[in-house]
Amino acid sequence: MKIHREGTNILILLFLVLGVLNIPVWLFMPPYIIPAIFSAISIIMYLFVFNFFRCPLRHYAGPRKNMVISSVDGKVVAIEKVYEPEYLKSEAIMLSVFMSPLNVHANWYPAEGTVEYVRHHRGRFLSAYLPKASTENERSTIGIVTESGMRIMARQIAGAMARRIVTYARRGHNASIDGHLGFIKFGSRVDLYLPLDTEILVGMKQIVRGGVTPVARLKPPTEK
The missing domain is CATH 4.10.860 (DNA Excision Repair, Uvrb; Chain A)
Incomplete structure (x- = not known):
């Protein structure tokens, strides 16, 4: 290990x-x-x-094209339509995974592509389970353009215990499902923002594994 x-x-x-x-x-x-x-x-x-602080070595063996893989270990706590004003600037499906202190806290990239946007926001340290944690807590936003040209977003969110978000992603970096985009210390949450026509592959309260569990399939422009 x-x-x-x-x-x-x-x-x-x-x-x-x-x-x-x-x-x-x-x-x-x-x-x-x-x-x-x-x-x-x-x-x-x-x-x-x-x-x-354990960090298991993981390699996603399934198909990668247009697939979205969970960025973290934890439980799905939200799947809902929201308006995302920072990067996507449009309505999107928000898929949220909550990490308890017992989960692995390394964060993987959710899709293959290129990092287009990275920004850190100072904020509060409310419980990461609360809906308003997505916009009020300390957080980092990572915007990714997939290989098919679609934009998705990952947001690292600090929780009541998590006091430090580490983001390795930088603008222009290659995003790989097997690569780490960051780390959040001691309990937190990661939200994925996906296009509205995305096929969601997981359900509420489902347990997922970062870099392993497919959570969604993007619908590329050629299929629309």
Whole structure:
């Protein structure tokens, strides 16, 4: 299991801090029951953070043309028609996936194409489950032109626990389903904005995996 680069320094620092805290507990707090409990709590805490920063290697084996793949691991919490004023500037289908702290938090590109737009917005840290989190929370917007010339958008959204969004995508970058567009630390959500005639392949509350689960099929201009 690979550890994401965003977690390497955090895990090293946490290991050192927990080690420093455990040494005096074992030296100066007999009997052994209290140090044992303290060490057990430290191990559980470390394993929780270690689990959060895991980064499985994934390769999408299915057809890629006109396909939209989930950007993240989590649960589908919204599929609805909205107006998207920032990049698409039109009505679109918003498909939202919520990540709990137990999910992998690496973010994959949802489709093959080219990054056309990237912008970070400061904001609040409401629960990522709330509908208004899409427009009020700290967030990053990534606009992608697919290989068929269609525009779609991914939005990384910070949650109540997530205080840092990392976006690797840059304008002009190639977008690949197997590539990471970013990372969100400690619980969050990613919204995908797709054309209205997109065929949605998942349902509400469905569990999806980033870089693996097809969530939609785009209808290219030749099929309209």
